[in-house]
Amino acid sequence: MNEILQGLAQAFLLIVSLDSELIAISLRSLYVTLTALLISTIIAFPLAALIVVTRFRFRRLVITILNALMGLPPVVVGLLVYILFSRSGPLGVLGLLYTTSAMIIAQAIIITPLITSVAHQSMQGLWADYRDLLISINTSKPQRIGTLMWDSRRALITACLAGFGRGIGEVGAIMIVGGNIDNATRVLTTAISLETSRGDFSLALALGFVLISLALSVSFATHWFGKTERGGLW
Amino acid sequence: MFPLEVSSVEINIKGKRIVGPINLLLKQEGISVLLGANGSGKTTLLETLHGLRKLSKGKVRWSIPNKLAAKEQSFVFQTPVMLRRSVLENLMYPLRVRRFSKPNAIKEAMHWVKKISLEKKINQQATLLSGGEMQAVAEARALITKPKMLFLDEPTASLDGLAKKTIEDILVLAAKNDTKIIMSTHDLGQAKRLADDIIYLHKGLMESHCLKDEFLNSPPSDAAKQFIAGDIII
Numbered sequence: 050m051n052e053i054l055q056g057l058a059q060a061f062l063l064i065v066s067l068d069s070e071l072i073a074i075s076l077r078s079l080y081v082t083l084t085a086l087l088i089s090t091i092i093a094f095p096l097a098a099l100i101v102v103t104r105f106r107f108r109r110l111v112i113t114i115l116n117a118l119m120g121l122p123p124v125v126v127g128l129l130v131y132i133l134f135s136r137s138g139p140l141g142v143l144g145l146l147y148t149t150s151a152m153i154i155a156q157a158i159i160i161t162p163l164i165t166s167v168a169h170q171s172m173q174g175l176w177a178d179y180r181d182l183l184i185s186i187n188t189s190k191p192q193r194i195g196t197l198m199w200d201s202r203r204a205l206i207t208a209c210l211a212g213f214g215r216g217i218g219e220v221g222a223i224m225i226v227g228g229n230i231d232n233a234t235r236v237l238t239t240a241i242s243l244e245t246s247r248g249d250f251s252l253a254l255a256l257g258f259v260l261i262s263l264a265l266s267v268s269f270a271t272h273w274f275g276k277t278e279r280g281g282l283w
Numbered sequence: 284m285f286p287l288e289v290s291s292v293e294i295n296i297k298g299k300r301i302v303g304p305i306n307l308l309l310k311q312e313g314i315s316v317l318l319g320a321n322g323s324g325k326t327t328l329l330e331t332l333h334g335l336r337k338l339s340k341g342k343v344r345w346s347i348p349n350k351l352a353a354k355e356q357s358f359v360f361q362t363p364v365m366l367r368r369s370v371l372e373n374l375m376y377p378l379r380v381r382r383f384s385k386p387n388a389i390k391e392a393m394h395w396v397k398k399i400s401l402e403k404k405i406n407q408q409a410t411l412l413s414g415g416e417m418q419a420v421a422e423a424r425a426l427i428t429k430p431k432m433l434f435l436d437e438p439t440a441s442l443d444g445l446a447k448k449t450i451e452d453i454l455v456l457a458a459k460n461d462t463k464i465i466m467s468t469h470d471l472g473q474a475k476r477l478a479d480d481i482i483y484l485h486k487g488l489m490e491s492h493c494l495k496d497e498f499l500n501s502p503p504s505d506a507a508k509q510f511i512a513g514d515i516i517i
Contacts, residue, residue: 175367179364181335181360181364182360182366184335185335185356185357185358186357186376186377186380187353187354187380188380192380196366196376200367
């Protein structure tokens with residue numbers, strides 16, 4: 050018990066004194082996950098809207114696959130990306146293994162299906178309302194997609210949050226493809242895992258607090274900017 | 284664009300004939316009213332003419348290619364579909380879709396907001412308006428593109444008094460300004476006030492298409508006679 054309390058105190062000190070290592074690791078975590086999130090949303094939102102407004106042969110199958118991919122085990126994604134980018138792998142020449150780029154790619158693969166699925170579900174409901182009107186107004190397909198995305202933007206923010214939450218807390222994939230290299234690819238989750246196994250609970254706890262508060266503050270900020278649940282907007 | 288020629292059109296859903304066969308010739312002038320009891324196929328026919336339904340048989344032909352004709356039409360649904368945006372943005376939407384500049388769209392929308400006396404609510408979320416207000420917004424949004432053809436599906440079914448009059452006045456004015464109007468209603472009083480010619484539907488078939496007075500003075504069938512007399516038609 051004493052050890053934990055000590056750890057807590059030291060963690061507090063580390064955070065308050067703005068420990069340089071702690072800050073570097075936190076920033077790297079944010080950089081990796083936010084970049085992955087950006088890439089994912091660029092793919093996921095239009096893809097989800099496209100699936101909503103288009104009727105094609107294997108639509109149901111695609112939706113089912115997307116839903117199934119939500120549960121993609123990160124470790125397996127890490128493994129696949131590792132194989133892809135390893136020296137002898139098909140993309141080995143790019144030399145991306147053990148870089149933040151590989152970590153971003155792995156995270157993007159993990160969260161894209163999640164965001165697509167959540168976005169698809171909310172836009173599906175909106176489309177049921179809008180369909181007749183948008184067809185009647187003679188909108189083009191890109192215009193329909195744009196309208197759906199804009200009018201369900203709050204739900205899309207939620208999708209982003211879900212994606213961010215999954216990304217920032219993820220450890221399996223980035224451990225494999227990033228390698229947890231000090232000053233290069235070490236991020237919050239991999240550092241916590243390392244410090245815990247080393248028995249350095251203070252740093253691990255401090256990192257843990259940062260991780261939790263990051264997740265919380267990003268959530269608050271997004272809600273604030275999105276004006277969710279305010280002023281009878283909905 | 285006119286005349287609109289409808290030749291032996293049928294709509295079947297799951298092998299059951301909902302409407303048709305219908306032959307109809309619509310000229311440019313005036314307000315045509317589609318009369319008939321519930322379930323007589325008014326909505327289906329309107330949607331078919333507008334191109335929202337797939338024809339099972341027959342043809343709907345404008346004097347210009349259907350693609351061009353689609354741009355000259357608007358449709359007001361029985362339950363108004365409001366975009367989850369402000370009143371002003373709802374009105375601007377069809378113009379923005381047609382690539383009007385934002386200032387022009389705002390100008391035009393403001394003009395229409397005044398016509399439907401909703402100046403005080405331009406920034407209110409349209410989905411929070413009252414039923415009558417929503418119907419007025421839907422109608423203004425349909426007319427803002429100056430369509431040559433306007434379809435209305437029971438535009439005042441759930442309205443009374445002033446709300447009904449506002450909407451009817453706008454329709455009469457639009458008809459004077461070269462917008463052909465075809466609307467369905469089961470409100471005989473409204474048909475008497477607005478119609479130039481009356482199309483009477485009974486169980487999916489068109490029983491007559493004639494001038495209003497002719498229809499009222501010598502009803503084409505027993506069902507029509509009962510309808511005019513205000514009897515319940517089974």
